[in-house]
Amino acid sequence: MRLNVRIAWVAVLAAVALALAACGRDDEEGGGDPGIDDDSIKLGGSYPFSGPASAYRSIAVGARAHFKSVNAEGGVDGRKIEFITLDDAYEPPRAVQNARRLIQQEEVFALFNTLGTPNNMAIWDFVNQQEVPHLYVATGASSWGADIEAHPWTTGWQPDYVTESQVYADFLKEEKPQAKVAVLYQNDAFGEDLLNGFRDAVEGTDIEIVAEESYEVTDPTVSSQMSKLASSDADTFLNITTPKFSAQAIAAQAKLGWKVLHILNNVGASKKLVLEPVGLENAQGIVSTSYFMDPEDPQWAEDPAMREYYDAMEKHEPRADPADPFHVYGWAVANTMVRALEGMEEPTREALMDSIRNMEEEIPILLPGIKVQMDSENDTYPIEAMQIMRFQGENWKLQGDVIQAPH
Amino acid sequence: MSARTRALLVAGLAMLALVVPFVFGPYRVGQFTLVLVYAVAVLGLNLLVGYSGQISLGHGAFFALGAYTAALLIEKASVPYLLTVPAAGVLCFAAGFLFGVPALRLRGLYLALVTLGLAIALPQLIKRFDGLTDGTQGLTVEQPTAPGWLPLEDDQFLYLLCLAIAAVMFLLAWNMMRGQLGRAVKAVRDGEIPASTLGVDLAAAKTRVFAVGAAYAGVAGALYVFAIGFVAPEAFTLTVSFAFLAAIVVGGLATISGALFGALFIEFVPVYASDVNVALTGVIYGSVLIAFMWVLPEGAAGLPRRLRELAARRRRGDDEPDTAVEGRLTQREGVA
Numbered sequence: 013m014r015l016n017v018r019i020a021w022v023a024v025l026a027a028v029a030l031a032l033a034a035c036g037r038d039d040e041e042g043g044g045d046p047g048i049d050d051d052s053i054k055l056g057g058s059y060p061f062s063g064p065a066s067a068y069r070s071i072a073v074g075a076r077a078h079f080k081s082v083n084a085e086g087g088v089d090g091r092k093i094e095f096i097t098l099d100d101a102y103e104p105p106r107a108v109q110n111a112r113r114l115i116q117q118e119e120v121f122a123l124f125n126t127l128g129t130p131n132n133m134a135i136w137d138f139v140n141q142q143e144v145p146h147l148y149v150a151t152g153a154s155s156w157g158a159d160i161e162a163h164p165w166t167t168g169w170q171p172d173y174v175t176e177s178q179v180y181a182d183f184l185k186e187e188k189p190q191a192k193v194a195v196l197y198q199n200d201a202f203g204e205d206l207l208n209g210f211r212d213a214v215e216g217t218d219i220e221i222v223a224e225e226s227y228e229v230t231d232p233t234v235s236s237q238m239s240k241l242a243s244s245d246a247d248t249f250l251n252i253t254t255p256k257f258s259a260q261a262i263a264a265q266a267k268l269g270w271k272v273l274h275i276l277n278n279v280g281a282s283k284k285l286v287l288e289p290v291g292l293e294n295a296q297g298i299v300s301t302s303y304f305m306d307p308e309d310p311q312w313a314e315d316p317a318m319r320e321y322y323d324a325m326e327k328h329e330p331r332a333d334p335a336d337p338f339h340v341y342g343w344a345v346a347n348t349m350v351r352a353l354e355g356m357e358e359p360t361r362e363a364l365m366d367s368i369r370n371m372e373e374e375i376p377i378l379l380p381g382i383k384v385q386m387d388s389e390n391d392t393y394p395i396e397a398m399q400i401m402r403f404q405g406e407n408w409k410l411q412g413d414v415i416q417a418p419h
Numbered sequence: 420m421s422a423r424t425r426a427l428l429v430a431g432l433a434m435l436a437l438v439v440p441f442v443f444g445p446y447r448v449g450q451f452t453l454v455l456v457y458a459v460a461v462l463g464l465n466l467l468v469g470y471s472g473q474i475s476l477g478h479g480a481f482f483a484l485g486a487y488t489a490a491l492l493i494e495k496a497s498v499p500y501l502l503t504v505p506a507a508g509v510l511c512f513a514a515g516f517l518f519g520v521p522a523l524r525l526r527g528l529y530l531a532l533v534t535l536g537l538a539i540a541l542p543q544l545i546k547r548f549d550g551l552t553d554g555t556q557g558l559t560v561e562q563p564t565a566p567g568w569l570p571l572e573d574d575q576f577l578y579l580l581c582l583a584i585a586a587v588m589f590l591l592a593w594n595m596m597r598g599q600l601g602r603a604v605k606a607v608r609d610g611e612i613p614a615s616t617l618g619v620d621l622a623a624a625k626t627r628v629f630a631v632g633a634a635y636a637g638v639a640g641a642l643y644v645f646a647i648g649f650v651a652p653e654a655f656t657l658t659v660s661f662a663f664l665a666a667i668v669v670g671g672l673a674t675i676s677g678a679l680f681g682a683l684f685i686e687f688v689p690v691y692a693s694d695v696n697v698a699l700t701g702v703i704y705g706s707v708l709i710a711f712m713w714v715l716p717e718g719a720a721g722l723p724r725r726l727r728e729l730a731a732r733r734r735r736g737d738d739e740p741d742t743a744v745e746g747r748l749t750q751r752e753g754v755a
Contacts, residue, residue, distance in 0.1 A: 061697045105654040116446035200555040
């Protein structure tokens with residue numbers, strides 16, 4: 013026995029010696045950034061393919077359709093785009109793991125469009141430490157443009173939630189200057205951003221928030237919150253929710269017979285995912301905002317950008333439903349990404365950031381008059397305009413003009 | 420298994436474990452670090468379920484408690500990270516002890532249900548105390564970095580740190596289960612009335628093993644924070660508790676070495692399952708679990724015994740089950 017123990021110790025010591033000898037793990041950095049060569053560009057994103065927010069997976073599908081159609085026409089300067097997507101189930105810790113895997117294992121050139129405010133918050137510091145571009149994150153938190161000193165590698169894309177809440181406040185000032193507002197919001201950074209933005213925007217006006225209820229993204233329903241809000245004396249309902257809960261709130265409102273002006277935030281304004289399941293008759297008159305073309309709006313049926321989108325979806329993602337606006341979102345953000353890649357002076361991460369931070373482009377599938385615009389340190393928010401829309405009959409109808417938010 | 424083969428096996432395993440950070444890239448090393456973290460938690464649960472026969476569905480709650488203890492101590496109180504490991508362990512030991520006292524009256528399924536309640540409630544509680552925990556948004560925690568005098572990358576250092584702590588925890592568990600506590604809880608598992616007639620204090624044995632299991636989960640929670648650098652309530656849903664439970668069964672009930680295999684299983688199988696087909700991750704993971712139980716009902720740690728049994732059967736050339744081996748099978752051994 014004693015001999016065996018001694019053998020074991022010798023073995024362990026040998027292992028340690030061996031290990032330390034092999035210590036210098038070779039870093040095969042052969043000049044140039046990883047994830048890009050003459051034939052390909054590797055992009056990676058983390059999305060909720062499962063879990064409570066899995067409706068957003070369509071964004072990845074729409075983006076993939078755009079990259080595939082660009083690749084079919086020869087790619088970006090001869091480089092084919094390879095888009096790696098991983099599932100995080102909308103759980104921040106899994107997003108952390110995915111970001112590590114994409115950067116350290118898959119060696120992507122840039123992270124593109126990773127989805128969810130808490131998920132991007134979780135990887136924000138790490139990705140910037142690694143000096144990997146963290147681009148066009150699929151969240152409207154105002155943080156992404158607020159702190160580029162400490163996080164120079166991160167950018168948003170869509171109008172941020174503060175912009176959106178300013179647009180609602182502007183709309184109410186015109187439409188209902190004495191509105192008493194009841195708010196349902198998701199208790200996380202997303203919900204608070206919109207709520208606080210709205211609160212700031214109505215300060216000093218006659219618009220008043222008279223009731224607030226929150227829910228957790230893991231909650232099964234919001235029916236008790238809706239009953240409480242309906243018993244307040246509000247005449248306007250501001251619905252700050254993600255799709256599953258947007259549908260629940262609309263259904264609850266109909267069931268309770270609570271007839272007030274309903275403002276539904278943009279992330280919940282999907283006809284396919286939210287309004288149709290609860291019945292279009294319950295959605296009449298709901299107000300929301302948009303910044304890209306609704307694939308079901310007959311107004312755009314003959315628009316060349318929309319036709320290109322429909323053709324590409326049919327060809328590259330035949331199993332996906334092109335009428336889902338999240339596909340259009342994915343398509344539009346991928347289109348912006350391709351423009352940014354085309355604008356690179358050389359194939360490096362630095363050059364990509366330069367191209368992104370100094371951009372002024374009209375992306376054809378965005379609403380006319382809305383631009384993707386950044387100006388290094390002066391303007392760090394890509395899209396800052398939206399248009400009010402109202403649900404009438406079978407579809408959303410755009411109202412008035414594009415509203416440019418004063419950032 | 421003879422002491423000699425065991426010593427050789429442990430030495431071989433130690434050698435493999437030490438080589439890992441030098442042959443794999445940073446992401447893989449990160450995965451193996453998590454394996455070590457899970458192994459400690461799974462070992463804690465195995466002490467409770469495997470050795471003492473009490474079923475807990477809420478082990479993830481103590482894991483969460485340990486993780487938040489470490490995260491808050493590091494971020495809000497600037498405590499050196501190494502001190503947070505014993506702090507998390509002690510706090511969870513106390514929590515486990517307090518929870519164990521009323522839980523003593525409950526047995527089997529009833530205890531399982533109470534612990535299930537704990538695991539359901541905790542993530543919600545973390546969200547409610549958002550002044551302290553930052554709620555759903557989660558807390559970003561600075562990860563330990565390799566000290567300057569060590570020629571190691573941060574991920575390598577982190578792995579070796581977790582390896583050292585895990586090794587200590589494994590050694591402690593092995594020692595404990597060979598000693599008085601181990602004998603007592605095994606006696607309780609195999610029959611409470613006979614055990615009490617032999618002079619085992621049922622209440623003390625059960626509470627102690629529950630608290631020890633919780634302390635293991637707490638230590639693992641603290642290590643998890645080092646490894647991930649981020650905590651959020653979504654990290655500690657019921658899935659975690661169930662994963663730990665799956666891990667002890669896959670690894671082998673009432674075995675020390677099984678915890679390591681179980682941890683490997685719950686870290687790697689879901690990742691590969693989602694690589695096969697993102698939409699079918701759950702189906703694939705579930706099928707693998709079922710297939711595994713069918714092929715190796717005793718878990719991975721039972722593999723050598725199962726091979727020996729098959730070999731013995733083949734040598735004798737008959738299909739009748741060997742009653743001697745069968746007899747031994749029903750009796751769970753302390754260490755594989």
